[in-house]
Amino acid sequence: MQKISDIKEIGLxxxxxxxxxxxxxxxxxxxxxxxxxxxxxxxxVDSSVVTMLGHKALGDRLRTxxxxxxxxxxxxxxxxxxxxxxxxxRVELVDAKEEFFSALKGLTDPEEKRExxxxxxxxxxxxxxxxxxxxxxxxxxxxxxxxxxxxAGIKRQHNILEQLGIDTRKEFxxxxxxxIIQLRKTGVRRVGKALGLPKELYDRPPFPGPALAARxxxxxxxxxxxxxxxxxxxxxxxxxxxxxxQWLAILHEDRxxxxxxxxxxxGQQIEVRCWDSTDAVTGTPTELPFKTLTRIADRIxxxxxxVVSVTYNVTKKPPxxxxxx
Amino acid sequence: MQKISDIKEIGLxxxxxxxxxxxxxxxxxxxxxxxxxxxxxxxxVDSSVVTMLGHKALGDRLRTxxxxxxxxxxxxxxxxxxxxxxxxxRVELVDAKEEFFSALKGLTDPEEKRExxxxxxxxxxxxxxxxxxxxxxxxxxxxxxxxxxxxAGIKRQHNILEQLGIDTRKEFxxxxxxxIIQLRKTGVRRVGKALGLPKELYDRPPFPGPALAARxxxxxxxxxxxxxxxxxxxxxxxxxxxxxxQWLAILHEDRxxxxxxxxxxxGQQIEVRCWDSTDAVTGTPTELPFKTLTRIADRIxxxxxxVVSVTYNVTKKPPxxxxxx
Numbered sequence: 342m343q344k345i346s347d348i349k350e351i352g353l354x355x356x357x358x359x360x361x362x363x364x365x366x367x368x369x370x371x372x373x374x375x376x377x378x379x380x381x382x383x384x385x386v387d388s389s390v391v392t393m394l395g396h397k398a399l400g401d402r403l404r405t406x407x408x409x410x411x412x413x414x415x416x417x418x419x420x421x422x423x424x425x426x427x428x429x430x431r432v433e434l435v436d437a438k439e440e441f442f443s444a445l446k447g448l449t450d451p452e453e454k455r456e457x458x459x460x461x462x463x464x465x466x467x468x469x470x471x472x473x474x475x476x477x478x479x480x481x482x483x484x485x486x487x488x489x490x491x492x493a494g495i496k497r498q499h500n501i502l503e504q505l506g507i508d509t510r511k512e513f514x515x516x517x518x519x520x521i522i523q524l525r526k527t528g529v530r531r532v533g534k535a536l537g538l539p540k541e542l543y544d545r546p547p548f549p550g551p552a553l554a555a556r557x558x559x560x561x562x563x564x565x566x567x568x569x570x571x572x573x574x575x576x577x578x579x580x581x582x583x584x585x586x587q588w589l590a591i592l593h594e595d596r597x598x599x600x601x602x603x604x605x606x607x608g609q610q611i612e613v614r615c616w617d618s619t620d621a622v623t624g625t626p627t628e629l630p631f632k633t634l635t636r637i638a639d640r641i642x643x644x645x646x647x648v649v650s651v652t653y654n655v656t657k658k659p660p661x662x663x664x665x666x
Numbered sequence: 667m668q669k670i671s672d673i674k675e676i677g678l679x680x681x682x683x684x685x686x687x688x689x690x691x692x693x694x695x696x697x698x699x700x701x702x703x704x705x706x707x708x709x710x711v712d713s714s715v716v717t718m719l720g721h722k723a724l725g726d727r728l729r730t731x732x733x734x735x736x737x738x739x740x741x742x743x744x745x746x747x748x749x750x751x752x753x754x755x756r757v758e759l760v761d762a763k764e765e766f767f768s769a770l771k772g773l774t775d776p777e778e779k780r781e782x783x784x785x786x787x788x789x790x791x792x793x794x795x796x797x798x799x800x801x802x803x804x805x806x807x808x809x810x811x812x813x814x815x816x817x818a819g820i821k822r823q824h825n826i827l828e829q830l831g832i833d834t835r836k837e838f839x840x841x842x843x844x845x846i847i848q849l850r851k852t853g854v855r856r857v858g859k860a861l862g863l864p865k866e867l868y869d870r871p872p873f874p875g876p877a878l879a880a881r882x883x884x885x886x887x888x889x890x891x892x893x894x895x896x897x898x899x900x901x902x903x904x905x906x907x908x909x910x911x912q913w914l915a916i917l918h919e920d921r922x923x924x925x926x927x928x929x930x931x932x933g934q935q936i937e938v939r940c941w942d943s944t945d946a947v948t949g950t951p952t953e954l955p956f957k958t959l960t961r962i963a964d965r966i967x968x969x970x971x972x973v974v975s976v977t978y979n980v981t982k983k984p985p986x987x988x989x990x991x
Binding site for chain 1: 669918921924925926931933951963964967975977978989990991
């Protein structure tokens with residue numbers, strides 16, 4: 342790994358996409374030689390671009406795994422694997438739902454939930470896969486914003502090998518390759534487009550690392566994730582035509598009174614947020630047509646079992662934030 | 667008390683307001699004779715009308731108490747007492763905040779909270795006042811809808827004397843007078859207008875019995891009531907010009923992430939509901955201008971300490987209900 346202070350940003354006006362791709366492919370080949378590399382694909386733009394660069398450089402000597410953690414959106418794991426299959430890239434789908442849900446069991450504090458997901462990913466699932474594979478090279482989608490946030494102390498400095506449970510002193514020879522570390526998001530998107538990724542991948546709206554677990558207030562169980570997953574699918578259908586920066590459905594823990602077949606039904610509430618923003622630093626709620634809002638509420642309260650009430654968030658960021666937990 | 671099956675409704679087309687008032691005043695006088703009567707005024711239309719009828723019949727021999735339970739809207743107890751003072755009716759303001767909050771302590775279940783308020787009112791506070799007073803006559807604002815709901819089993823049949831902790835067999839001579847028991851709400855409002863009540867009292871929007879305690883999800887503490895009270899006051903200011911059937915602010919128990927002075931602030935959320943309805947049996951969310959919604963959110967999140975997020979409910983009744991708890 343490079344020293345963090347040695348990393349130089351490549352700004353948009355200096356980025357020559359084709360040259361960049363050619364140089365990264367060359368460097369990956371030079372580093373891996375005749376060895377085998379591994380990477381984890383989440384379907385986000387960073388890991389998608391790294392997968393394409395690695396595949397271009399190494400072909401079948403890059404092993405790409407997609408870890409199904411049980412907290413993704415509806416059909417997402419299969420859909421991402423299918424997109425890469427079309428591009429000629431084989432992606433291994435690893436079912437790790439049980440590991441993640443058992444790590445999340447009983448946790449309600451947002452920070453503890455986040456940490457449990459991180460630990461389950463690195464130490465348990467991906468860590469085990471890396472250690473059991475013959476790969477000594479690990480491709481990572483670190484970008485320049487991650488570097489900056491590490492320097493600023495916003496993110497922990499990630500020693501990825503330690504996070505994977507690999508003792509770098511004992512197990513000499515592991516090497517981390519970070520092909521997009523000099524680029525910011527917009528640069529990464531341009532490279533993704535040039536690499537032939539479909540628009541839905543290179544132009545993907547932001548989605549939080551802890552996925553739908555970040556959309557559940559309180560304990561994250563398979564049932565509660567399924568509830569917010571269905572609400573999210575309805576929201577995606579209803580809002581995909583809008584120009585909003587991001588939208589999300591949040592399952593509350595508070596129960597509210599509802600009525601089903603003339604009987605009191607103490608049910609669940611879904612909160613919808615939809616943001617106008619350019620940078621996620623500040624944001625305002627999108628002025629959706631009132632008919633759209635009530636249609637979303639009708640659909641969610643009719644189609645998602647247990648939900649009796651739907652709200653729309655009308656607060657600016659700040660003092661609100663984009664996500665709720 | 668009359669047998670419930672003997673009570674006959676007076677419909678709107680049969681209601682001659684002046685005759686009705688004259689007859690009730692005469693009957694109250696006949697029943698109470700030279701005795702003393704007592705009643706509790708909440709500021710709702712029913713108890714306001716009963717107070718006026720009783721005062722007209724008995725003058726100072728009617729003792730009217732307003733029980734400040736700590737869960738009323740901003741300035742409400744003083745305001746109601748002042749309105750009646752203008753009408754020449756002396757109302758005794760009884761501070762019972764401590765009794766109510768200690769009855770509510772630790773309770774989170776909506777039914778238990780409701781029951782605690784009812785018990786604190788009847789058994790503890792008003793019961794004690796009635797038993798300690800010399801009054802043997804109790805004026806009550808029971809209306810015809812209450813009678814119907816008792817017959818239908820929706821409401822418990824209220825034996826008011828038992829609820830007040832008065833053993834009717836041992837303490838013979840107590841008598842309950844229910845002057846508006848033959849009227850529904852619209853009739854009561856007409857009588858109130860004819861009695862000289864100001865419009866804000868005879869035309870008062872519905873407000874739940876458990877007052878702001880019904881607007882707090884989770885435990886009802888003085889601090890949490892104060893939060894929802896301030897949000898309600900802002901809502902009243904912003905929406906008083908609209909023609910909506912009813913509006914309300916609800917304090918959630920769930921915490922959501924917010925940002926204050928660039929620091930993470932795990933804060934509270936207020937849910938706003940505003941209903942179009944004619945009968946409260948069904949309802950649709952009012953299409954408020956988006957600017958009104960965001961202004962309400964700005965004000966609540968800036969002016970109410972601890973609140974970082976405001977939502978607007980967009981669900982129909984059913985499957986939602988007017989109130990949340």
